Structures are given as C-alpha cells and as structure tokens.
Amino acid sequence: MNRSQPKTQHKENPPKVGEKIRSSQAAKKTHILTVNLEEYFQAGALSQTVQRKHWERLETRLQTTVPLILERLEKASAQATFFVLGWTAEQHPELVQMILDKGHEVASRGFWHHGYREAPPEAFREELERTKEALEKAGVPIVHGFRSPRWITRDELWMLDVLGEEGYAYDASVNPILRRFANDPRFYSLHRHRLSTSDNSIMEVPISTVPFLGFRVAISGGNYWRQLPQFFLRRAMKRWSRTKDDPLVLYFSPWELDPEQPRIQGLSSFNRIRQYRNLEKTQKLLTESLERYSFVSIARYLGLPLEKRFDLPHSVEAPIEFVPREKTTIEEEVTPVSVVIPLYQEEPTISYLHRSLNELEARGKERYSFDFILVDDGSKDGTFEALQKEFGEKEGFQILKHPHNKGVAAAILTGLHAAKNEIVCSMDCDCSYDPALLLDMIPELQDADLVTASPYHPQGEVFNVPGWRLLLSKNLSRLYNLVLRARLHTYTSCFRVYRKSKVISLNPSHSDFLGIAEHLLLVIQKGGRVKEHPATLESRLLGVSKMKTIRTIFGHLKLLGRALFGTLGSPEKEREISSEFPPVPSEQKVPDLSREEEKVH
Numbered sequence: 001m002n003r004s005q006p007k008t009q010h011k012e013n014p015p016k017v018g019e020k021i022r023s024s025q026a027a028k029k030t031h032i033l034t035v036n037l038e039e040y041f042q043a044g045a046l047s048q049t050v051q052r053k054h055w056e057r058l059e060t061r062l063q064t065t066v067p068l069i070l071e072r073l074e075k076a077s078a079q080a081t082f083f084v085l086g087w088t089a090e091q092h093p094e095l096v097q098m099i100l101d102k103g104h105e106v107a108s109r110g111f112w113h114h115g116y117r118e119a120p121p122e123a124f125r126e127e128l129e130r131t132k133e134a135l136e137k138a139g140v141p142i143v144h145g146f147r148s149p150r151w152i153t154r155d156e157l158w159m160l161d162v163l164g165e166e167g168y169a170y171d172a173s174v175n176p177i178l179r180r181f182a183n184d185p186r187f188y189s190l191h192r193h194r195l196s197t198s199d200n201s202i203m204e205v206p207i208s209t210v211p212f213l214g215f216r217v218a219i220s221g222g223n224y225w226r227q228l229p230q231f232f233l234r235r236a237m238k239r240w241s242r243t244k245d246d247p248l249v250l251y252f253s254p255w256e257l258d259p260e261q262p263r264i265q266g267l268s269s270f271n272r273i274r275q276y277r278n279l280e281k282t283q284k285l286l287t288e289s290l291e292r293y294s295f296v297s298i299a300r301y302l303g304l305p306l307e308k309r310f311d312l313p314h315s316v317e318a319p320i321e322f323v324p325r326e327k328t329t330i331e332e333e334v335t336p337v338s339v340v341i342p343l344y345q346e347e348p349t350i351s352y353l354h355r356s357l358n359e360l361e362a363r364g365k366e367r368y369s370f371d372f373i374l375v376d377d378g379s380k381d382g383t384f385e386a387l388q389k390e391f392g393e394k395e396g397f398q399i400l401k402h403p404h405n406k407g408v409a410a411a412i413l414t415g416l417h418a419a420k421n422e423i424v425c426s427m428d429c430d431c432s433y434d435p436a437l438l439l440d441m442i443p444e445l446q447d448a449d450l451v452t453a454s455p456y457h458p459q460g461e462v463f464n465v466p467g468w469r470l471l472l473s474k475n476l477s478r479l480y481n482l483v484l485r486a487r488l489h490t491y492t493s494c495f496r497v498y499r500k501s502k503v504i505s506l507n508p509s510h511s512d513f514l515g516i517a518e519h520l521l522l523v524i525q526k527g528g529r530v531k532e533h534p535a536t537l538e539s540r541l542l543g544v545s546k547m548k549t550i551r552t553i554f555g556h557l558k559l560l561g562r563a564l565f566g567t568l569g570s571p572e573k574e575r576e577i578s579s580e581f582p583p584v585p586s587e588q589k590v591p592d593l594s595r596e597e598e599k600v601h
Helices: 062-075 086-091 093-101 121-137 158-165 222-227 230-243 269-276 279-292 298-302 347-364 383-391 408-418 435-447 467-484 513-525 549-564 594-600
Strands: 030-037 081-084 105-108 191-194 201-204 209-212 215-218 249-252 294-296 335-343 368-376 397-401 423-426 450-454 461-463 496-499 530-534 536-538
Touching (some): 030 298, 062 093, 081 086, 081 093, 086 093, 086 121, 093 105, 105 121, 105 298, 121 158, 222 279, 230 279, 335 347, 335 435, 347 368, 347 383, 347 435, 368 408, 383 397, 397 408, 408 423, 408 513, 423 435, 435 450, 450 513, 467 549, 513 530, 513 549
Parallel strands (some): 030 249, 030 294, 450 530
Antiparallel strands (some): 191 201, 209 215, 423 496, 450 496
C-alpha cells in the first residue's frame, strides 16, 4: 500500500457517532453471521502447545470443513463474513475463491494468529498491509473489515485508530464480556467509533452479549455456545431479536463443526474442555439459528459495496510430496545418510511425520541424501497401512514390519541393520525433537561414534513437558553419571546419530525404552566417543506415549545396578534380526564432515 496516497473513506451515509444502526435490514430482523476461518491447530486453547512451526506439518481440515459450511449457508440462503488469516490465504487461495464464488464477504484477520497487545502500532500496520496483499492475491477485490485473532480490550483501542487511518470501514474485534467495557456501554452494540487521531471514524461491530448478574455474557457463538446451557442461549437470542434494533452478531470457527479433527495431546484439562467439549452443540445451535433467523455479511448489513472480484488464473493447491532429489555432478558434495524411525500404534501421527520429513529433506538436500527406514514394531492399528499409503511409492523409503511388538530399541536395531550407510540417525516418529536438528548433529559425528540430542544440557530446552518427567530424567542422568563416571546430561533420548560400524555389534539386553539407555551405556563402556548436542524436547502433539512410567523407573534402577557391576548387554543372546540386514563393511568410512561442520557453525 502506498502510504503517500490518502486512504479511501467509505461514505455510505453511516449513522452519527454513537447512534445505533437502523437500516432496512435491521427493520426486517436481519442479523449478522461471521466465520473465523482458522484451522483447529490455530485455536486459542492450543496456542501454548502448538507452535507456528507446526502449522504446515499438521493435517489441514479447512479443505473438508469449508465446502460443508458453504453448502449449509447456501441451503439457508444466508450470507456471512469470513475473517481470513493472511497465512491461510497464502496456503489455500482456492478456499478464498470458493467463498467469494458463493457471494460471501472476505475480511482480514491479520497474518498470523496472535494478539497485538504488545505490538507497536507500526508493526500492526505492517501486518495489516501484508494480510491485505495476501487476500488480494487470493482474489479478494476489496477488504472492508478486520477482526483480531484475540478479542481486544480497552487497552488495545489504539488499533481502531490504525484501522481507520488505513481505510478500513469497520472492526469486529470486541467481545464485551464480563466488565471489559463497563465504563463505555457503546461497545455493547454497533456504533461509529471516532478516531482519537483525527475527525474520521470507523464502525465497531461487537459480538452480541447480554447482562447477567452484573456481568456481560456472550450468547453469540464460539466456546460460549458449547459451554452455556442451550435453553439460556435460545431464550437470550430470541429475546434479542424480538426487542432490539441491533442485529445479533454471531460467530463460529470451522473446527467447531468438525468432531473428526485430530486430538492434540499435552493440553491442560481446562484447554481440553475449551477445544473439544460439546462440539455437537455448535452444530445444533447453528442449524437452529439458520432456520430461525435471516443472516447477511457485515458489508451487506452496512451497505458497503462488494466489487466484482478478479479470478486467479488457476488453483494453486499443492499436494504434499517430497522434493525431487536433484542430481549433482560432484558426488562428494552430498553425504548419504540413513534415518531410522520406529513406530508402534502411531496411525494418528503418520501425516504429521510425512510433512516433517518433507521439510527435513527440503532443508538438507544440498548437503545430504536421505534414505528413510520406517520400522512398524508390530502395530495392531492402521499404522502399517498408513505407512504404505503415505510412503509406499516414495523413492528412498523402506518400510519394515515386526511380526509382533518387540520394543522401541529392537525397532531401532532392526533399522540399523537395514541401513546401507555408515551414518545412521534415529528419531521419534512423533517429532518431539525437530527432525531438522539432524542437520546440526550429523557434522558432530566427525569426532564421535554417537551424537545424542540433549534437552537437559545447560543449553537445551524443554517445551510443555510435565515437571515430574523432567525431575525423573535429570535424576536418572545424575545416577548414570555417578556409576559410569561420565558427564552426560541425557541418556534416554532416541534422537541420535550413529557410526554404524561402531555400534552395530553392541547387543542391549533390553528391547524396550530401557534398551535406548543401555545402548548408550554400552558405547561408553566399550570406549566409544559420545557427544551431546543441546536440543529442545517438546511434548508430542498427536497420539499417545507407549512408555509405562512405573515399570520404566524400576527398569532403570536395575539397569544402573548392571552398569555398576559391568554386566550390560547379552552377548550370549541371539538377536532376532534377519540376516538380510548385514552390517556395513568395515572398510566403509564416515565421509569427511569437517566441511559440513564449517557450514553449520
């Protein structure tokens, strides 16, 4: 946007400052319907668990829910305003076109899903511009309005000044619940808000609330529809429509109509209720409201023009696929690396894993050629079928399956034997360590036999991990250090990089989670070189952990005793590994990684 040019102000004979709107639509009891077009993983209840880097890895549901919403609105002859993130417009421009095709309004919700309480006005202004550009590129001809991803308070009314200066006709970011705007009841209804920076003004379109025991309670959608009694909501909306000149302003998000959405793990009880409780109530109340009331978009209600849009030349929906491997004329420039991924009962995580590995390959393609070995450890759900569907036709992927569950350490050993490269990595299928961290860890194998991710390193971090788990893991590390006279901070991480020739002959006696720690202990006892790499450990987002906590604690205590008396491993125990996975010949060496280390550091 060229800021040297004056912003266009809308002149559709709006009401005077503070005056309620009395349009022909209002006289006919026409109400306003709005849709916060956001993915389930962008909802406020998940904001402390799902980070922005996870967005493109998680399964999208908008391509399923948006067509169903549009069909429902069309049957009810209802129009709505869809508040769209700039990020969503860039990722799914075809959905924006679909919404416009049905005659609905598309307005701005900012680029990222966050609040602006701490943002300086210029940062907010720049994000408005970036979002507007993304919406226009997706086919939106004119952006009249804005709704913040977080409801604003009196301390954030400066945002209305910026919106007015940027030429927006209205804002819909106020939810005047409790006593947020008790000193300014204008914000309980539609009104024209005068800017503090000029004589201009902007329309404010708050969601509908009613008084209750000295507070304001929202009756207009969202979590309130799912948690408050239905009889109270129906009665309040009916009374509003019968007695008030202002329209009801309702809102909902697509994920609230999607009971099949993936269940994110690691949430507090409060946030689980906010995200998942009573989803069916939104379906029911929305259906009843569409049957009982007439709805239009905010732009239509205010009489704002919706110019004929321009069409994109084609849909830019991109399927999920791995970046084709580019051939290089200098063979030494690309280092071959095998990545072993054990899986057990992990059907919900496969799609997320797919996208995460896609990102790893894309970021590392100039330095490494990855071969992935996916080991299904005897899953009884649909894990193996999901692996076949996602990776069965992918070049560079090998899918193996244990006939029965042997344990995570056994699955990693199976992958180690199947690997054809000297550099072998192992990682968790839930991506609780970011797979891209391997790009930093591989160069450290230059002067080590095993490199392990270490969240408990002084420079490591943990995110959303229960405190009891941290206390347990750190105390176990102290005990292992005491017994082995070592100085490691983490012994239990599956996220590692190995020299295959140095570890393939080691035979842990445990095949489960204990085998992960035992394998590292064996490397140390055999004089191997172990390095730690500071890492961030996050709680898993999808699926459930298979670790049996109490049994694992007692198992570690026994393992400590065996380490103390030097009886680790089972040299006499025959491995249950197929002979089709021979070890790498001893003459195969680790490529010189010093050049790669210089690139990283």
